[in-house]
Amino acid sequence: MNKAPRGTADILPLEQAYWRFIKEKAESLCQLYGYERIETPIFEEASLFIRSIGEGTDIVEKEMYVFKDRGGKLMALKPEGTAPVCRAYLEHGLFNLPKPIRLFYFSPIFRYERPQAGRYRQHYQFGFEALGDADPYLDAEVIELAWQFFLSLGLKGLRLELNSIGCKMCRPVYREKLKEYYSGYILKICPDCQRRFIQNPLRLLDCKKPSCIEIGENAPHSLDYLCPDCKRHFQNLIHYLEILGLPYNLNHRLVRGLDYYTRTVFEVQPPEGGAQSTLGGGGRYDDLIEELGGNPTPAVGFAAGIERIILNLKKNNIPVPPSPKPNFFISSIGDKAREEAIKLASLFRKEGLGVILAPAGKSLKAQLRQANSRGIPYTIILGEDEIKRNVIRLRNMKSGEEKEIPRHELLSYLKDLTR
């Protein structure tokens, strides 16, 4: 028997209440902030991600699902959501619309990682992007929207970590300072970090190994090496965050795993922290659209992992509204009554009333037991006698109370009941 591929999961009906709850909160918040939905394909030309995420990153080097299609083109399953949105922005001339363009998405994301709790090979992200404006207010807006999203789900005690990693002018200076510092520890850092030292020194700072964390604590801070423009941008952002009352923590070790970030980077962490705990993260990527062939276009965005949010909702016993179910179950006794029941169920559904029809050939007792175990509040009972007399019996499954209702009053009676 086949199983779901390692690191993937089936999202069964019982789980769907969480997904629905999160999506509804996300969508209604996006609407309040003027973000509009976009969907992009689940695969793209691999070069899109190699150019944007960066060649030396874990995602491109080790985690991307890459394949040649039958025409010989190198494709990749989406390992993140931002680059495809930027590609769509350029491809469809969205830059002609009033800026900033505000977009949001839900998307499956694929990364060949070592599966563990909170880390999968296919997971889902809710993300949003504001394209075409360098105003630090927009960074604050994106951070506020992310923060409000988590609050609206009922998550508490979260931390908002913030840093600025500068731009292409000042980051090289900082990178050199960082290398200078780490060259004194080259034999003490882990083998992965020894590789990062050569390929991607900023990533040295977010190694999760305890000995590397300790070394990272005393490393130079990017905030001390910002050029005047980046410094001003960061100060203005802090000002806006304070106006908005958002509780940020400066974290000089926060760099994020994708190369396209510039200036602002931020993450939202649950109270316990830990390696696989980040609920969501984002930042500015002012050079990405130009790198993909467009005009210089500053932009800022955020993405959160839905599975990790669900893990946290469960861990904190946060209740979510149950998925809506049909209010009515129709049971029948005898062949004639079953035909009537089939007709009645169809009519109800056309009238907007949810119905589940009892399976054929079961005793009334077994039918009622099924209605109960499905948690359906009302059962309609149809037997030969009811058909003859043009009535139905309506049973309240909680109280067990039964009532006879004439057929011609039935629809309006049931509609009143569920109003």
Ligand code: AMP
């Ligand atoms: P990133 O695109 O790496 O910034 O990830 C954004 C968010 O997606 C993270 O904060 C996590 O919540 C979630 N995430 C990233 N990778 C995974 C994964 N392999 N499995 C589950 N969730 C993930």
